[in-house]
Amino acid sequence: MKQVLTRSPDETRALAADLAARLQAGDVLALHGELGAGKTCFIQGIAQALQVDQPVSSPTYTLVNEYRGRLPLYHIDLYRLRTADDALNMGLDEYLEGAGVTAIEWAERAETALPERTIHVRLEHGGTEQERQVRIEASERV
């Protein structure tokens, strides 16, 4: 487990980019944190490091945004869903078994559908508007 205090959205993105350098096809990231905690921001850092060359915007309305980079990036948002069944209905399984990196916001809505290898990233508001406590729970490799 790794815990880091970031002092700005740019630092949060840099921390994510650091993690992304060690990601492989099939890796799953579960992002946890309330509204405005920086989940999309963290995934922007992942995308940058995976050499995605387009803006990464919130998938709250579309549920899934797919990007091409060094590895495909599947950016999923479960904010609109209620249960793990809803997530399976939208095809979550196919992304988890896909050839890319899957990054899931509001992942706790489908906790039981996530594989054991999932890397959990927990974001919490810090003392100031810019600060975030970021906890990364992952296996040895990453």
Next chain:
Amino acid sequence: MLVLGIETSCDETAAAVVRDGHDVLSNIVLSQVAAHRPYQGVVPEIASRAHVEALMPVLEDALRQANTGWDEIDLLAVTHGPGLASSLLIGVTAARALSMRLNKPLTAVNHLAGHLYSVCLDPAVSDPDTLFPLIVLLVTGGHTMLVRMDSVTDYRLLGQTLDDAVGEALDKGATLMGLGYPGGPEIEKAATGGDPARHAFPRGLRGDRGPAAGGLSRDRCFSFSGLKTALLYLLRDHPDYREGAELAHVAASYQEAAFDALLDRLERTVREEGARHFACVGGVAKNKRLRAKLEEAAARLGVQWHAAPMAYCTDNAAMIAGVAGAVALRGVPPEPVDEVYPNLPVAAAR
């Protein structure tokens, strides 16, 4: 040319009959807002089930109100993206079945192309070609972008949001304020009598920092996540701001900041592109405060501005049938309908 349009990309089941890309003979929209309200947003499973139930009656209503029959339709048009895959699929499947059964041509339409075209459905716009080059600010729950239109079939993305769409920022802001769904109209209502200058919320991107913009100019892109976070902190420090006159100030200041950010990018872009006309389309374009600010901007810039008619701001099928007809009349062959494209970009819309 009579076009029957079908639109099921999100949470509205819609069908419309439009003549020659301009005259709207019928425009039926069955909103599912009430079904989704308890969840503070669109629930995909509920949406697709509702589309299945509503689509045929909505189609029949559209024909009846247009005083026409299946035989008289020249072209079918259906939204194939972007949107929710499970919702898009209902419209696309129905459209393909109808096309085969009726032996009528069918064309796929980009939902965003429909929104862009919605300004041309204004009865006051008799010839869309007089508007171009047109800078369009497209503002919805899922999208926020600036597009340059050089003709009905020719356009280019100039800028977009780098995180949340403005409609989403309003929805999430409303949730934080303890207001209902959809957030935009709720915030507009709550803002009545509030002072838009009371709270200094951030107005989007500043300088080179922040998320990557791909190949787009950062000066033409939007960011609303800082606004949302600022609201979160304000309400955390002042829980009493969720009520009464204080709530009105917060709501008024919040939407003011969001709209100022839109206007800043829009004005800069209109000036840089040398356009004589700009337009605002999409659900957020219904907001009266935003319309007032667009009016002021047009006066400052000395250009003409156009809003999509109210009925064609939120999702509808008239804009789908409209753009399909206009494109077909310009000799462009139908776009085959194969599958759905939940992430379809605006650039692919021609």
